[in-house]
Amino acid sequence: MKLTVIGFGRCGGQIADAFARLNKRARHQRGVDIILDTFAVNSGETDLAGLRNIKSDYNHRILMGGTKTRGHSAAKLSELGAQIARDDSDKIVNALRSSKRFADADAILMVAATGGGTGSGAMPVLAQHLKERYWSKPVYCMAILPFEHEEQAEARTVHNTALCLKSSYTAADAVILVENQRFHRKDSPLRYNTAQINAHIVEPFYNLLCAGEERRRKHIGTKVLDAADIVETFEGWTAIGYGKTMLPMIRIPFLTSRNYRKRGAGTNRGIQAMEEAISEMSVHCYPKDATKALYLISAPSSEMNSYLTSDLSEYLRDLAPNAVIRAGDNPHERSIMDVVTVLSALSEVSKVKNYYVKAATLIEKIQENEEAQPKRSATDQAADDLPTLL
Ligand SMILES: Nc1nc2c(ncn2[C@@H]2O[C@H](COP(=O)(O)OP(=O)(O)OP(=O)(O)O)[C@@H](O)[C@H]2O)c(=O)[nH]1
Numbered sequence: 514m515k516l517t518v519i520g521f522g523r524c525g526g527q528i529a530d531a532f533a534r535l536n537k538r539a540r541h542q543r544g545v546d547i548i549l550d551t552f553a554v555n556s557g558e559t560d561l562a563g564l565r566n567i568k569s570d571y572n573h574r575i576l577m578g579g580t581k582t583r584g585h586s587a588a589k590l591s592e593l594g595a596q597i598a599r600d601d602s603d604k605i606v607n608a609l610r611s612s613k614r615f616a617d618a619d620a621i622l623m624v625a626a627t628g629g630g631t632g633s634g635a636m637p638v639l640a641q642h643l644k645e646r647y648w649s650k651p652v653y654c655m656a657i658l659p660f661e662h663e664e665q666a667e668a669r670t671v672h673n674t675a676l677c678l679k680s681s682y683t684a685a686d687a688v689i690l691v692e693n694q695r696f697h698r699k700d701s702p703l704r705y706n707t708a709q710i711n712a713h714i715v716e717p718f719y720n721l722l723c724a725g726e727e728r729r730r731k732h733i734g735t736k737v738l739d740a741a742d743i744v745e746t747f748e749g750w751t752a753i754g755y756g757k758t759m760l761p762m763i764r765i766p767f768l769t770s771r772n773y774r775k776r777g778a779g780t781n782r783g784i785q786a787m788e789e790a791i792s793e794m795s796v797h798c799y800p801k802d803a804t805k806a807l808y809l810i811s812a813p814s815s816e817m818n819s820y821l822t823s824d825l826s827e828y829l830r831d832l833a834p835n836a837v838i839r840a841g842d843n844p845h846e847r848s849i850m851d852v853v854t855v856l857s858a859l860s861e862v863s864k865v866k867n868y869y870v871k872a873a874t875l876i877e878k879i880q881e882n883e884e885a886q887p888k889r890s891a892t893d894q895a896a897d898d899l900p901t902l903l
């Protein structure tokens with residue numbers, strides 16, 4: 514599957530940058546393109562300058578906001594982020610259209626943090642705008658949910674998140690939920706941590722997108738999971754997970770799948786990788802709530818056979834009995850067996866529901882705070898009877 518990726522705000526730009534790097538890896542390792550073009554859209558100039566892999570011309574690093582933000586952030590006001598995106602939507606669409614390969618993309622993937630101002634406001638507005646223009650092209654929004662400490666410290670974070678989620682869900686074909694907190698390693702320094710988190714966020718997409726693009730015979734599975742399977746699966750609230758198990762260094766290829774021990778070991782490894790993928794989904798959710806699901810298993814071809822895929826399908830069917838399951842295999846030469854799992858069209862996501870409930874109680878408080886006239890201090894009042902020179 515081939516994507517056009519657009520990142521909004523600081524976080525969206527950084528993750529779009531990580532997707533651009535993923536494409537360099539796909540070209541280098543597999544000779545295929547999975548991300549046809551990458552754009553970063555921001556009201557803050559500094560964040561655009563800090564990107565590494567996205568082309569540096571003004572058509573790929575798009576500054577919006579004009580006189581409203583003057584090259585600075587939207588200061589955590591998602592309403593302002595939405596407004597400047599509406600004002601500058603033509604500029605963004607023109608940049609997309611100037612991309613020679615835009616028409617070849619199977620879908621558009623947008624990324625933004627829900628807690629800030631620029632990204633949380635701009636992503637749903639542009640999703641709606643692009644859906645109206647390119648109605649046949651799927652538009653996916655990847656919503657990066659804030660850390661717990663950010664939610665606790667600032668009511669605006671929850672407010673922005675709730676508004677962004679509600680609007681993205683309405684506008685886009687699917688909303689891929691990613692909890693920053695689930696990728697957090699407490700012992701790492703912040704800067705390193707964010708780069709690590711971004712690398713972990715994009716990793717599951719590598720195999721998933723490459724699988725349908727492979728042209729070398731040895732990398733083509735018995736069941737190819739292609740763009741059509743992904744488009745059919747991605748719908749509404751969506752979570753993605755990745756798990757892997759290492760394979761023994763010395764493998765004995767002539768022990769075929771007829772050997773029951775080998776079959777048992779292969780299945781165990783596959784199930785172990787799938788268990789990890791499901792327990793580390795990008796957002797906390799229950800497989801039983803999924804209406805659609807897919808998995809992709811990747812391993813050396815000597816490690817994969819029809820027993821393994823049927824055992825994995827059975828395992829996932831037990832966990833997600835209400836889901837239509839699509840599956841694929843993708844042979845490679847590395848000494849690992851890894852599984853990407855997607856749970857989609859989720860009927861319940863408690864995290865999202867909690868944001869909605871919390872934001873509804875906070876909305877009046879935020880409006881009161883923002884509209885309240887600042888209290889006049891005693892010092893100011895003491896000057897009331899004096900004339901002014903201005
Ligand atoms: N995963 C990840 N999260 C990030 C990154 N940068 C910022 N965040 C998170 O994003 C949220 C803040 O959003 P930003 O993207 O900085 O905000 P913005 O869209 O630029 O909006 P304003 O700066 O307020 O105009 C917080 O929850 C941060 O923890 C990043 O590179 N990766």
Ligand SMILES: [Mg+2]
Nearest residue numbers: 522523557586
């Ligand atoms: Mg910003």
